[in-house]
Amino acid sequence: MPEPTLNDAPVFSLEAISFPFGKQVAVSCDALEIHAGECVAFTGTNGSGKTTLLKLMNGLLGPFEGTLLFCGAPLSRARALRRRSVFLHQQPVLFTGTVRDNLAFALKLRGMAADTVAARVLATARDLGIEALLKRSARGLSTGETQRVALGRALALGADVLLLDEPTAAMDAASQTALREILFGLKTEGKTLVVSTHDERLVTKLADRRVVFSPERNAAEVSKAGVEQ
Amino acid sequence: MCLTILRRLTAVALPLVISLAALTSGACRSAERANPRVRLATTTSTEASGLLDFLLPHFQRETGYDLDIVAVGTGAALKLGANGDVDVVLVHARALEEEFMSAGHGQTRRKLMVNDFIILGPKNDPAGVRATENATQAFQRIAQSEVSFVSRGDRSGTHHMEQSIWAAAGITPEAPGAAKHTGLRFLSAGRGMAEVLFMTAELGGYTIADRGTWLALRDKLALVVLHEGDPDLLNPYSIITVAPKKHDRVNERGAEALLNWLLSERGRGLIAGFTVGGEQLFRPTASPTP
Amino acid sequence: MTALREAMALLLGGDADIWWTIGATLRFSLSATFFSALLGVPSGALLFLSRFRGRRIAVAFMNACMAIPTVVIGLFVYSLISRSGPLGSLNLLYNPGGVILGQSLLAFPLITAMAYTGLQKLDPRYHETLLTLGASRRRRMSAILREGRLVVLQALLIGFGRIIGEVGVAMMLGGNIHRQTRTMTTAIALDAGKGEFERALALGLVVLSLALIINLLSQLVVRDA
Numbered sequence: 001m002p003e004p005t006l007n008d009a010p011v012f013s014l015e016a017i018s019f020p021f022g023k024q025v026a027v028s029c030d031a032l033e034i035h036a037g038e039c040v041a042f043t044g045t046n047g048s049g050k051t052t053l054l055k056l057m058n059g060l061l062g063p064f065e066g067t068l069l070f071c072g073a074p075l076s077r078a079r080a081l082r083r084r085s086v087f088l089h090q091q092p093v094l095f096t097g098t099v100r101d102n103l104a105f106a107l108k109l110r111g112m113a114a115d116t117v118a119a120r121v122l123a124t125a126r127d128l129g130i131e132a133l134l135k136r137s138a139r140g141l142s143t144g145e146t147q148r149v150a151l152g153r154a155l156a157l158g159a160d161v162l163l164l165d166e167p168t169a170a171m172d173a174a175s176q177t178a179l180r181e182i183l184f185g186l187k188t189e190g191k192t193l194v195v196s197t198h199d200e201r202l203v204t205k206l207a208d209r210r211v212v213f214s215p216e217r218n219a220a221e222v223s224k225a226g227v228e229q
Numbered sequence: 230m231c232l233t234i235l236r237r238l239t240a241v242a243l244p245l246v247i248s249l250a251a252l253t254s255g256a257c258r259s260a261e262r263a264n265p266r267v268r269l270a271t272t273t274s275t276e277a278s279g280l281l282d283f284l285l286p287h288f289q290r291e292t293g294y295d296l297d298i299v300a301v302g303t304g305a306a307l308k309l310g311a312n313g314d315v316d317v318v319l320v321h322a323r324a325l326e327e328e329f330m331s332a333g334h335g336q337t338r339r340k341l342m343v344n345d346f347i348i349l350g351p352k353n354d355p356a357g358v359r360a361t362e363n364a365t366q367a368f369q370r371i372a373q374s375e376v377s378f379v380s381r382g383d384r385s386g387t388h389h390m391e392q393s394i395w396a397a398a399g400i401t402p403e404a405p406g407a408a409k410h411t412g413l414r415f416l417s418a419g420r421g422m423a424e425v426l427f428m429t430a431e432l433g434g435y436t437i438a439d440r441g442t443w444l445a446l447r448d449k450l451a452l453v454v455l456h457e458g459d460p461d462l463l464n465p466y467s468i469i470t471v472a473p474k475k476h477d478r479v480n481e482r483g484a485e486a487l488l489n490w491l492l493s494e495r496g497r498g499l500i501a502g503f504t505v506g507g508e509q510l511f512r513p514t515a516s517p518t519p
Numbered sequence: 520m521t522a523l524r525e526a527m528a529l530l531l532g533g534d535a536d537i538w539w540t541i542g543a544t545l546r547f548s549l550s551a552t553f554f555s556a557l558l559g560v561p562s563g564a565l566l567f568l569s570r571f572r573g574r575r576i577a578v579a580f581m582n583a584c585m586a587i588p589t590v591v592i593g594l595f596v597y598s599l600i601s602r603s604g605p606l607g608s609l610n611l612l613y614n615p616g617g618v619i620l621g622q623s624l625l626a627f628p629l630i631t632a633m634a635y636t637g638l639q640k641l642d643p644r645y646h647e648t649l650l651t652l653g654a655s656r657r658r659r660m661s662a663i664l665r666e667g668r669l670v671v672l673q674a675l676l677i678g679f680g681r682i683i684g685e686v687g688v689a690m691m692l693g694g695n696i697h698r699q700t701r702t703m704t705t706a707i708a709l710d711a712g713k714g715e716f717e718r719a720l721a722l723g724l725v726v727l728s729l730a731l732i733i734n735l736l737s738q739l740v741v742r743d744a
Contacts, residue, residue, distance in 0.1 A: 060647050083653040093644045096665055105662075109654050150648075157652060301712060308714035382697055384713045403697070416613070417697030419709035420690075428694050431602055431612060 009072030010035045011085075011161055011192050012057055017066035019056055027052040029066075032211065034194060036160075039187050041203045042196035044213025050196035051090070053213075054163045057194065058087040083110070085161035090169055092150030094138035099130065099149050102138050106157035124156045128182060144175025151182065161192040168199045180205055267483035268297045270307075270315040272386055274422045275466070276300035278344075278441030278510055283503050284496070291495070292486050304384045310334055310471045316484040318469045321386040326467050335469040336484075341491055342500050342511040343465050346390055347443060348456035349426070350376075350435040358435065358455040367456045368398040375412035377434030378402065379425050382417030390464065391437045397461075426450055439464060444505040465514070468492075526721035536698075537706075537718065541725055544683060544702040547615060547693075551622035552630075552679045559627045559678070560671055563634025564660045568646070578635060584628030589687030596621040597691055613694040618702070621688035626678035633677050637670030638663060673740045680733040684726060 012034040019026045027049030034040050042050040055061045056068065059075045059082070068075055070085065094102050103121040112120070125131045128148045133141065141149065147167060154162060167183065168176045180202055187193055187206060197203060203210060275281065276298060285296055299306070299315060303322045310318040311334040319341070320326060329335050348367050350358055356374035361367040371378055380402075381388040395402055402415040414434070418425050422442040429436040430450045443454070456462075468491055470484040490496050497513035504510065529537055566578060598604050600611040600620070611617035645666050649659045664671055686704035693700030695709060703722045710719035 055647075058651055060650055085651075087647070087651040089644050089647070091644075093642060093648055095645075095648075095662060106652055109652060109658060153652070302714065304714035305712055306714075383709055416694070416699065419695045419697060419701065419705070424694075428613060433602075 009069065011038075011071060012194070013067070013069040013072070014057075015067040017053075017056070017064060017068060019052060019061065019064040021052075027056070027213075029053060034192065036192055037187075037190045039193040039195065039206045039208050041207035041210045042194065042213060043198070043203065043210055045215045048213035048215050050213050051165050054087060054165055054194065054196055058085060058163050060087060083157050084159055085163065086154035086157060086159040087163040088147075088150055088154060088165060088167065090166040091143065092146055094141070094146060094149055094153075097138055098134065099125075099136050099138055099141070100134040102149055103134075103152050103156050106153045110157065120156055124152045127155070127185075128152045129178070142175070143171040144179065147171065147175075147179060148182070155186075160190070162186070162194070164193065164195045164197075166197055166199075167195065168197065168202055176201075264480045264483060265293065266295045266297060267317060267480055267487050268299065268315040269317045269319060269487065270299045270301065270305075270309040271319040272303050272306060272321065273300045274385070274387065274439050274442055275319060275321075277421075277423065277445065278439075279445070279505065280441075280500070280503050280511060284491075284499055287495075287499060288487065288490055292490055294483050294486055296487070302383050303386045303389070307334075310469065313471060313479050316471055316480045317487050318471065319466060320469070321464050321466045322389045323465065323467075324389065326469065329469065334472055336472040336481075337488060338467050338469045339488065339492055340514040341466045341468045342497075342513045343463050344440055344511045345457065346387065346437050346462040346464055347440055347454045348435065348437050348462075349429065349443065349450075349452045350455045351433045351451070352453050354453075354455055356435065361456065364394050364437075364456060364459045364461050365397045368394050368400065371435050372398070372400045372402065372413050375414075377414040377416060377429075377432045379429045379432065379434055379436045380415065380417045381422065381425055382419040383421075385422075386464065387422060387437065387439055390462070394437070394461065426452070440508075441505060441510050444508055444510065447506075466511070522717050522720055525717040526724060529717060529721040530724070534718075534721070537721055539698055540701050540703055540706050540722065543615075543700075544704075547618050547622065547689070547702060548679055548683045550619045551626060551682050552675055554619065554623040555626040555630050555678055555682075556671075556675050558623075559630030560634050560664065560674065561660065562627075562631040563674070564638060564664055566631070566635045567638040568656055568659055568663065578632070581628045581632045581635070585632060587628075589625055589685045590691060591687075592625050593621055593688040593691030596624060596688070600692070612692060613696060613700060615693070615700060617692040618689050618700055621692045622682045622685065625685060625688055626682050629681055630674045630678040633674035634671060637674060638667050641667045641670060669740050673737045676733050676737040676740070680730060680737075683729055683733075 010033040012032065014029050014032040016031070017027070017029040019028070042053065044050055052061065056064055057070075062075075095105060100121055103124055104117050107117045107120055121134070122131070125134055128151060130145065130148050130152060133145060133149065138146075138149065151162075151167075164183075168179055171179070176199070183193065183195075183202070183206055193206065195202065195206065269281075271281065277300075281298055285298075288294065288296060299309060301309070303320050303325060306315075306318055306320055307325055307329050309315045310329065311332070318329075318335075326335075326338060330338055348358060348364065350356065356371045356376050358367045358370055361370055380391060402413065403417060416428070416432075416434075418428055420428070422438055423446060425436055426438055426442065426446055427450070430452050435455075440457075468488055470481070470488055471479050473479040473481040491500075500511050500513045501509065566574060566581075596617070597612070600606045600609065600617055602612070609616070611620060641663070646659070646663060649662055654662065684704065686702075686708060689695070689700070689702040690705045690708065693702065693705065695701050695705040701709075703726050707719045707722050707726070710716070710722070
């Protein structure tokens with residue numbers, strides 16, 4: 001499923017990034033490269049800039065200082081690549097309508113024909129184990145279900161780079177385990193995952209590398225500190 | 230000397246004024262002895278003619294009274310008088326005045342002066358009003374043509390004059406379906422004279438107006454006088470002092486002073502000398518009896 | 520109190536002129552709200568979605584426009600649709616079309632600004648989700664308006680309330696013509712001038728109730744949103 005990268009450039013390449021928020025620095029990063037198929041965990045205390053950096057990497061925030069390349073191109077020019085990379089909120093919001101509407105929404109964005117949409121929605125729902133939810137209203141799902149539907153919405157779009165903000169937070173243990181399995185499956189499929197998390201079991205199971213965000217104000221020192229395992 | 234004119238109170242604000250006056254009425258009884266303020270209610274067209282602005286300083290200098298002028302529609306002016314909110318009423322609607330007197334609201338009523346109404350329309354006069362002999366005939370011509378007629382529709386003195394001409398012509402233009410047979414577009418505007426004149430010009434239609442407002446605005450209007458001088462179009466003004474027995478706060482002496490001054494040689498001379506655009510607007514009544 | 524009783528009697532007694540005026544006012548106001556929303560809601564959404572230079576100026580401009588007195592709007596439209604004006608041939612002046620045009624323009628900045636500020640209060644995650652999914656601006660607009668439909672409804676209610684209570688535009692462009700362009704507010708102005716306070720009061724009660732209902736509704740809407 002993942003489209004071949006345009007070149008051998010890393011999926012993300014960050015250099016001397018500094019994002020100001022007022023007079024303070026909300027997040028900074030000296031250097032970071034993430035390659036296709038890698039899983040990188042962002043860890044650190046709350047307010048250390050993990051979410052901010054994820055959003056920067058998805059072009060949801062800006063402007064910033066430094067260089068940030070997505071597949072070798074500056075983000076602003078990487079619009080054609082945009083749908084390959086999706087950011088998921090800690091608590092994702094779903095659009096009004098059914099679960100099916102939400103999955104189909106992404107496919108309709110790609111201008112897909114109605115029958116292909118139906119097939120893809122079903123396939124994605126099966127992959128994520130949310131087939132039974134398709135007819136349900138997107139409102140009133142549990143945290144775990146919502147997270148999975150949001151993930152499905154991104155995957156249905158064909159995204160192969162996922163920026164996940166605390167995906168397993170605020171859900172019960174069973175849902176956490178199920179989600180970890182799903183994310184692990186995505187990794188083995190070759191998806192690139194960048195995950196901000198406090199969930200050490202997720203880090204242990206998934207991450208190839210760990211990036212630690214320091215608690216000093218908002219300024220985050222990002223170390224290339226090591227693979228845990 | 231303080232000189233106050235309540236300029237053209239917007240009609241919306243009027244009820245407020247009236248209720249305020251009612252609220253404060255109890256408080257100002259003691260001022261009766263030598264009340265130097267006289268309150269006069271009159272119609273907007275009278276106020277717009279400029280006559281009162283012209284008379285006011287003379288009256289104040291010669292009698293020592295202050296004059297407050299409230300300019301509203303005829304109906305509202307009489308209502309102010311009936312409520313005792315003003316001391317004198319200067320209006321031009323005979324039937325309503327007689328009603329006012331017989332209801333006991335008025336003390337003294339005198340004919341003060343006369344001006345006249347004119348029928349206005351577009352220069353090309355599609356209804357052929359120019360050739361008619363009297364106002365009634367002119368209205369009949371208008372009713373038979375496919376033209377617009379803009380009515381004041383606000384129960385003003387001008388509106389009453391217009392209605393009496395329609396009645397004489399045997400036409401009820403307001404009646405639903407009346408226009409179907411004739412093609413007349415009858416528009417009851419419910420607005421002041423100046424607004425109605427502008428609407429008429431804009432629509433290329435006909436209307437009836439008092440000469441004063443016409444003279445003041447004629448340079449701005451694409452209208453011409455099509456009919457004038459008819460005795461039916463005379464507009465007699467009455468001055469009425471409000472009966473004081475019902476309302477302790479009415480300034481009876483001040484009202485009398487205003488009435489007497491206006492009817493005196495001096496007052497009548499001033500009225501006759503008042504001109505707009507070089508034309509005399511009002512003719513003081515020769516014998517000031519009702 | 521007798522005036523109030525007489526006013527109620529006029530309303531309940533089905534006075535034909537009064538009820539015609541109420542009907543016409545609703546007709547004009549609803550049409551004007553509709554046309555105004557047709558332009559104002561997308562404009563508000565565009566202001567919200569776009570990050571163009573001068574957006575702040577545009578927002579400030581819209582806010583400033585809300586404060587324009589109705590008679591100034593009336594005057595401006597009058598000069599457009601008067602016989603000697605550029606749109607004179609459309610014959611809108613002193614017709615319902617003129618009133619609706621003027622009232623649409625009156626409510627346009629209000630509805631735009633209300634839609635804009637309302638959408639800004641919406642959960643920012645909706646817009647971020649649309650952005651991250653790579654939705655086009657058109658898609659984002661339709662999706663965000665769908666999610667913010669209560670905000671839009673509130674903007675419409677407030678626009679409608681502004682229109683139904685205004686007198687300047689209706690008077691200047693409609694001419695207060697009996698059974699053609701007479702609205703509740705112009706009729707109130709007229710009836711008060713005629714000294715017919717019961718009639719004015721009857722319509723005043725209707726305007727007041729409508730204003731109350733609209734405000735209650737828009738507060739309910741806000742609470743739900």
